[in-house]
Amino acid sequence: MADRSTNEEQSQSIINLPKVLLHGPPGFSSLLQPPYSLKFHILNNASLPLHHFLANHAHLCSSVAAVLCDGGYPITTDLLSLLPSLRLVVTSSAGTDHVDLEECRRRGVRVAGAGNIFSQDVADLAVALLIDVIMKISAADGCLRKRHGLSWRDFPLGSKLTGKKVGIVGLGKIGLEVAHRLEAFDCMISYNSRSKKPFVSYPFYSSVVELATNSNVLVLCCALNDQTRQMINREVMLALGKGGVIVNVARGALIDEKDLLRCWLEGEIGGAGLDVFENEPLDCEELFSLDNVVLSPHAGFSTLESYIGICQLVGRNLEAFFSNKPLISPVI
Numbered sequence: 001m002a003d004r005s006t007n008e009e010q011s012q013s014i015i016n017l018p019k020v021l022l023h024g025p026p027g028f029s030s031l032l033q034p035p036y037s038l039k040f041h042i043l044n045n046a047s048l049p050l051h052h053f054l055a056n057h058a059h060l061c062s063s064v065a066a067v068l069c070d071g072g073y074p075i076t077t078d079l080l081s082l083l084p085s086l087r088l089v090v091t092s093s094a095g096t097d098h099v100d101l102e103e104c105r106r107r108g109v110r111v112a113g114a115g116n117i118f119s120q121d122v123a124d125l126a127v128a129l130l131i132d133v134i135m136k137i138s139a140a141d142g143c144l145r146k147r148h149g150l151s152w153r154d155f156p157l158g159s160k161l162t163g164k165k166v167g168i169v170g171l172g173k174i175g176l177e178v179a180h181r182l183e184a185f186d187c188m189i190s191y192n193s194r195s196k197k198p199f200v201s202y203p204f205y206s207s208v209v210e211l212a213t214n215s216n217v218l219v220l221c222c223a224l225n226d227q228t229r230q231m232i233n234r235e236v237m238l239a240l241g242k243g244g245v246i247v248n249v250a251r252g253a254l255i256d257e258k259d260l261l262r263c264w265l266e267g268e269i270g271g272a273g274l275d276v277f278e279n280e281p282l283d284c285e286e287l288f289s290l291d292n293v294v295l296s297p298h299a300g301f302s303t304l305e306s307y308i309g310i311c312q313l314v315g316r317n318l319e320a321f322f323s324n325k326p327l328i329s330p331v332i
């Protein structure tokens, strides 16, 4: 009897907590850990596709106050319309192209993101991919493992990073981290961004074609939106030139992948280091077959340190919002 009333009291106290719907991949619930996880009534749809979950739990979903989502899980107008009590979206990603921000604004739903948590790791990966492509590290590694006895003479010459002209597309937090790192390699930095940044002295190009014309390497660090979608097209690739290298650590759809494949096959582009793709997980045989293209599985943020950081940040954002305090990393 005592046990039953304790259980009832516990479920009663959970029911009174703000409801947070998880919208992410299997295992996503581990992002919300104690003490934060104990402060919310967490609805985990892991065992069902989201629309089935919402249909089966309509009574609970009508009072969902927050959604915690992953960058690959869209927050669409349709989803928002199924959650009439929603007041907050917390995404565990730095990018917010999967969130319909306009509709959130219209409904008065606040949005918090990953802020600066991943910027250093993503910038490190951008530099790592660039060095890998131009010094052909992964390519050599693959050959050495297949054929013993190879020496450096069996490989084509690589290229120097020192002194390269690097054009950064998007000089936000990640772009600046990339610029700082590449300055240490005596690279000449210039950039394209929505507007000229008054706090840096790097040359600014308002057109990405002009930036490409004046660069050996393009590093893509900008947000994906209607203006930037497929911005890196054949014209930009031809402007970058035959030895040019493109590194993308932002979003796959910034690049016209068909143009990239064509330019590569025609010898119009030198190489690419890609952490992101138009369709993820990557399943494009044509990209797998290209030399001088180094691929990474959208892993720019996946370090232990950043994982610990994002677990705390999502919890702190939820806690702050439901205590009527300012969001820690607001988007809107």
Ligand SMILES: O=CC(=O)O
Binding pocket: 071, 092, 093, 094, 095, 096, 114, 118, 250, 301
């Ligand atoms: O791509 C990863 C992110 O947006 O955080």
